[in-house]
Amino acid sequence: MKLRHVAFFLRRNLRRRGGRTLTAVGAIAVAMTIFHLMAALALALRSEVLAKIQVIFPEHTLIVRPRTLDIGPLAFSPGLLTARLTPDTAHRLADQPEIKAVWPQLPLTMPAMAVGSLAGYEGSTDIVAYGVPADMVKSEVMGARGFKYADPATSTMPVLVSRFFVDMFNLGLAEGQGLPKLTDTAVIGRHFQLLVGASLLSLDVKPEQVRKVECEIVGLTHNPALLGVAVPLEYVREFNRWYHGSKATENYAQVHVVIRSPEDYEAVIQKLESWGLQVEGQRDTARRLRLAVNGAALIVLLFGLAALAMAAVIIVNTFALIMLERRGEIGLLRAVGATRRATMGLLLAESVLLALVGGTIGSGVAWAASRLANQVLARWLPPFSLAPSYWLDERIGLFAFCVILAVVGGAVATAPMLWRSVRRWPADLLRES
Amino acid sequence: MAGETIRLINIWLTYASSGTAGEPVLRGIDLDVQAGEFLAIHGRSGSGKTTLLHMIGGILPPTKGEVVVGSHSLFSLNDLDLSAFRNRKIGFIFQSYHLAPTLTAVENAMVPALLAGQSLAQARKRAMETLNEVGLSDKADARPAEMSGGQMQRVAIARALVNDPAILLADEPTGNLDAQTGVEILALLGRYHLERRLTVLMATHDSSVEMHATHQLYLTGGQLQPLRSGDDQAFAERSHEANP
Numbered sequence: 208m209k210l211r212h213v214a215f216f217l218r219r220n221l222r223r224r225g226g227r228t229l230t231a232v233g234a235i236a237v238a239m240t241i242f243h244l245m246a247a248l249a250l251a252l253r254s255e256v257l258a259k260i261q262v263i264f265p266e267h268t269l270i271v272r273p274r275t276l277d278i279g280p281l282a283f284s285p286g287l288l289t290a291r292l293t294p295d296t297a298h299r300l301a302d303q304p305e306i307k308a309v310w311p312q313l314p315l316t317m318p319a320m321a322v323g324s325l326a327g328y329e330g331s332t333d334i335v336a337y338g339v340p341a342d343m344v345k346s347e348v349m350g351a352r353g354f355k356y357a358d359p360a361t362s363t364m365p366v367l368v369s370r371f372f373v374d375m376f377n378l379g380l381a382e383g384q385g386l387p388k389l390t391d392t393a394v395i396g397r398h399f400q401l402l403v404g405a406s407l408l409s410l411d412v413k414p415e416q417v418r419k420v421e422c423e424i425v426g427l428t429h430n431p432a433l434l435g436v437a438v439p440l441e442y443v444r445e446f447n448r449w450y451h452g453s454k455a456t457e458n459y460a461q462v463h464v465v466i467r468s469p470e471d472y473e474a475v476i477q478k479l480e481s482w483g484l485q486v487e488g489q490r491d492t493a494r495r496l497r498l499a500v501n502g503a504a505l506i507v508l509l510f511g512l513a514a515l516a517m518a519a520v521i522i523v524n525t526f527a528l529i530m531l532e533r534r535g536e537i538g539l540l541r542a543v544g545a546t547r548r549a550t551m552g553l554l555l556a557e558s559v560l561l562a563l564v565g566g567t568i569g570s571g572v573a574w575a576a577s578r579l580a581n582q583v584l585a586r587w588l589p590p591f592s593l594a595p596s597y598w599l600d601e602r603i604g605l606f607a608f609c610v611i612l613a614v615v616g617g618a619v620a621t622a623p624m625l626w627r628s629v630r631r632w633p634a635d636l637l638r639e640s
Numbered sequence: 641m642a643g644e645t646i647r648l649i650n651i652w653l654t655y656a657s658s659g660t661a662g663e664p665v666l667r668g669i670d671l672d673v674q675a676g677e678f679l680a681i682h683g684r685s686g687s688g689k690t691t692l693l694h695m696i697g698g699i700l701p702p703t704k705g706e707v708v709v710g711s712h713s714l715f716s717l718n719d720l721d722l723s724a725f726r727n728r729k730i731g732f733i734f735q736s737y738h739l740a741p742t743l744t745a746v747e748n749a750m751v752p753a754l755l756a757g758q759s760l761a762q763a764r765k766r767a768m769e770t771l772n773e774v775g776l777s778d779k780a781d782a783r784p785a786e787m788s789g790g791q792m793q794r795v796a797i798a799r800a801l802v803n804d805p806a807i808l809l810a811d812e813p814t815g816n817l818d819a820q821t822g823v824e825i826l827a828l829l830g831r832y833h834l835e836r837r838l839t840v841l842m843a844t845h846d847s848s849v850e851m852h853a854t855h856q857l858y859l860t861g862g863q864l865q866p867l868r869s870g871d872d873q874a875f876a877e878r879s880h881e882a883n884p
Contacts, residue, residue, distance in 0.1 A: 212754045219742050539738045542699045543799070544727020544755040547719050634691075634700035637738060 213556050220557060227532075228561065231525045235565025235613055236572070238518025243573030243609045245511025247599040249504040255595035256500045262429040264493035267307075269464045269475065270432060271300070274485040292459040292484075300464055303478070305471040310343035310463040312432065313443045317450045318406030321422075321436075323399030328386060333408050334401070335435030338443025343463060344433075350395050350425030356441040363423040364401065367437040368394065370427045370592030377590050388590055397424045401436075403446050416450065429592060432461065519620055526558060526621045530628055535640025541633035550629045551622075558621040559614055566613025574606045643675035643839030644710040644729060644806040646696055651705035653691055665691055666702070667862035675806075678833045678840040680849045682867060683859035689843035690735070692859065693809045696841060697730050698722050709807065727755050731800030731838075733829075735812040737792045739784040739799075745791075746771060746780040749798040756803055763802075770798040774828060790821035797828060808832065810842040823848060 221228050273291055292311070301309040315336040322331040341354040344367055348354045352365045377388045387393075404417040420442075428437060447455040466475050469490070476486045530537075533554075540550050577599035584598050628636070648671040654664045665688040673679050683689045694700035695707050698714045707714045709729065717725060726732075739748045746767045753763035771777050774794040784792055793813060800808060810829060814822030830852030833840045842849060850856060856867040 209757070211760060215754065215760060219747065535738055536740055538699075539740065540751070540755075541723070542697065542726060542732055542738075543752040544723050544803075546723040549723075549755070632700050634694040637699075637734070640738075 213553055216553055217557055217560060221560070227525065227529055231522060231529075231558075231561045232565040232568070234518055234521045234525060235562055235617065236569035238515050238522075239566045239569030239609050239613050240573045240576075241514035241518075242511040242612075243570045243605065244576065244599065245507050245514070246609070247573065247577045247601070247605060249508040249511070250600035250602075250605065251595060251598055252500055252504040252507065254600070255597065257497060259429065259593060259595075260493055260496045260500065263431060264489035264496065265465075266490045266493045267466050267469065267472075268489060269466065269479070270487045270489075271462045271464050271479055272460070272485045272487070273458075274483055292462055294457055294459075296482075296484075297459065297462055300462060300479075303475070305467055305475050305478075306464055307467045308342065308463075308465040310340050310465070311440065311459040312461050312463065313338040313440055313447075313457075314460040315403070315443050316447050316456060317404050318409045318412060320402040320405040320407060321399050322402060323397070325386065325389075331407065333406050336401070336443065337433055337435065337437050337460070338440035339433065339437045340440055344426065344428060344430075344437060347428045347430075348426040349391075350423060352423050352425045354425060354439055356439045359420045359442060359445075363398065363421045364438055364442055365425040366401075366422045367426045367428045367433065368424050369434050369436070370429050371431070371434060372436075373427060374591045382589075390590060391427060394424055394427060398422065399424075404450060418446070418449065427592075432463070515616075519616060522562075522617065523620045523624075527624060530554075530621075530624055534628065534636045537628050538631075538633040538636025538640060541629065542637065547629045551625055554625050554629075555618060555622060558617050558625075562613045562617025563610065566610040566617075569613070570606050570609035573609070574601065574603075577601050643677070643837055645675050646673040646807065646839065646841070647671070647706075647708040648692075648696070649706040649708065651692075651695065651702045651707065653688070653695070653700075654703045664703075664862055669705070669862070669864055671857075671864060673839060673841065675839055676833075676837045678830070678852055678854045679842070680853035680856045680867075681841065681843050681859055681864070682845065682856060683843075687859045688862060689859055690811050693732075693811050693841060693843050696807070697732050697809050698726050699732075727752055728803055729806045731803070731805035731808045733793070733796050733800045733808070733810040733813050735815045737784070737789075737796045737816075739792055739795055741784050744781045744783055745776060745787065745795045745798075748784070748795050749802050752799060752803045767798065767802055770802045771795070773801075774798045789816050790818075790825065793817060793821075793825055794828075797825070801832065804836075805838070807839045807841070810840065810844075812843055812845065814844065814846045822846060826852060 271292070294311075297309050297311045300306055315338070319334050319336050320331055321334045322329075324330070341348075344354060347367060348365070350365065352363065354365050354367070357364075373389050373394060376386075380386060381388045399422050401420045401422050402417055403420060404413065406412050422436075422438075430437075444455075444457070464475070464479070466472060472488065472490055476488060479486045537550060537554070540553070541547070545553070578601055580599055581597045581601060588594060648669050651666050651669040651671075652664055653666040655662050669692070681689050681692065691700065695702055695714075696709065698707075698709075698717075701715045709725070712721075712725065714722065714725065740751070743751070746764060749767035749770055750760075750763040753766050754760070758766065768777065768780060771780055771794075774797050776791060776794045776798065779787060779791055779795075782791075784795070787795070793816075797813070800810075808829070813829065814825050817825060826846065826849055829840065829842070832838055833852065842853070857864045858867045859865075
């Protein structure tokens with residue numbers, strides 16, 4: 208049968224069977240709306256939350272510290288009994304075949320204070336700062352300044368600020384004092400002064416030894432080890448030497464070790480512990496969290512699939528009723544010369560068209576609802592660093608997938624009963640109609 | 641298209657009921673119909689007249705036996721060839737019309753032409769010509785629900801004739817019509833038989849068909865018997881059914 212002939216029959220059937228057509232299209236549309244929304248939620252959960260878990264609890268990264276000796280609430284790091292994290296230790300770590308990267312974290316060993324202005328308010332706060340290599344934070348650096356050392360006397364110092372620090376401001380200070388809340392774009396590129404050696408809190412300050420450094424915020428970090436601010440390692444080394452002279456320590460507070468393969472995870476931990484180091488891995492935590500998130504996403508998706516299954520039953524029943532009503536029509540078409548294939552094609556085209564229309568409407572509504580919900584939630588919820596940047600996946604691919612699913616589902620759901628009908632002898636169909 | 645010969649060879653038919661074979665409806669029927677013949681088959685309700693026409697039309701296979709039309713043994717054809725046979729060679733007029741409720745008169749009449757591969761315009765033109773011949777061109781755009789029984793039967797005749805078939809099978813075409821309309825429909829079919837030299841097989845209770853039929857048979861007990869001249873058995877039974 209020619210395509211134009213199929214269109215001829217389809218147009219008339221669909222137009223003149225308004226009630227049944229609307230029921231079928233409506234059922235498909237509602238099912239696809241629910242499924243699309245559930246799938247969008249599950250995908251958002253997986254992509255957004257898992258990505259944050261990956262950043263906060265990197266599975267291939269071990270945090271290595273000098274071993275502490277815990278006595279009650281006190282913890283000591285007795286150098287005679289445990290290894291120190293010297294640059295040599297870091298080099299030795301980097302030489303291990305199982306280790307891919309070593310990122311030392313050098314603490315600023317004197318008080319430091321940030322001074323700046325925000326929305327017309329002058330503010331200052333004591334601050335903790337660490338020096339880290341650029342490789343460690345390259346994915347989080349967004350400012351044009353980059354994360355490179357340049358003479359602090361003549362250029363700004365690039366600074367990464369902890370997202371949790373921004374959270375504290377937004378959820379505490381800004382809420383309490385009615386200050387504007389900070390977003391990524393409002394923070395990145397902002398300048399402030401770091402007063403190295405100065406403090407509002409500490410009494411151990413030498414007023415004659417305070418150094419002003421102009422800073423530019425070049426990014427925000429989720430890394431919980433970098434609570435405070437992080438700057439290129441060379442700055443901290445220089446400030447420590449300037450402040451403490453020959454007594455300045457070159458030892459690292461901790462070293463982030465990235466292992467090459469997950470299979471080496473246990474072996475590396477055992478090796479480093481045998482060196483007298485304390486090793487903290489994130490793998491188990493990350494896995495538990497991932498399992499929980501995947502489980503939640505699966506449950507959400509199962510709800511969507513349940514809706515789809517219920518809709519499939521409704522759709523199959525509706526089509527079964529339509530087929531029952533149309534036995535005579537099928538019998539007649541066959542009796543006047545339609546082949547099984549042509550009859551099947553005609554009726555299948557009808558169910559596929561209904562599924563296409565229902566799927567497009569349902570998934571389109573869900574897609575629009577997702578966009579709207581994301582925009583409303585973004586405005587309505589307080590900004591905090593662990594919040595997903597979106598709650599429902601808006602990808603057009605999901606829309607296309609749902610439409611294809613509806614079409615394939617419609618075809619699969621109706622094809623067996625159509626085939627059973629067209630295989631029967633026309634006289635039997637006519638007699639039963 | 642000139643008529644075709646029809647041969648039924650030892651035709652048996654038993655309807656299966658709940659998985660078990662029931663009583664045979666047709667019991668070893670042999671029949672030869674010459675091209676251009678008008679054969680009327682009489683018989684009581686449930687005697688198997690419709691079943692016999694369905695077999696000749698290729699829409700119901702016998703339990704046993706062979707149906708040969710022209711040079712083709714129908715039920716040995718594959719689906720494609722059997723469908724083409726139904727479409728090109730057979731015009732079927734059903735007692736209850738079997739018009740598609742979603743299509744207008746002209747659209748119903750177009751269906752076989754479309755299935756034959758004609759374009760929409762060609763099919764519509766041919767269907768309009770046929771509707772005109774059966775005197776229903778003024779109802780071309782009416783749907784079945786908007787037509788009388790006689791008008792619906794005329795649409796069914798137009799649909800049966802639209803592909804210019806060799807064989808016209810009419811299953812009690814006057815069964816649902818009033819007497820006057822029945823006479824008109826029979827006259828119409830008689831005219832087509834003469835003008836187009838069609839082979840016509842008609843299952844009927846209607847005695848007035850004798851004006852048009854070249855042969856008449858009586859189906860009883862699953863077998864065909866000649867309807868003898870002056871033998872009014874069939875009509876008597878019909879009268880008995882109508883006025884028990």
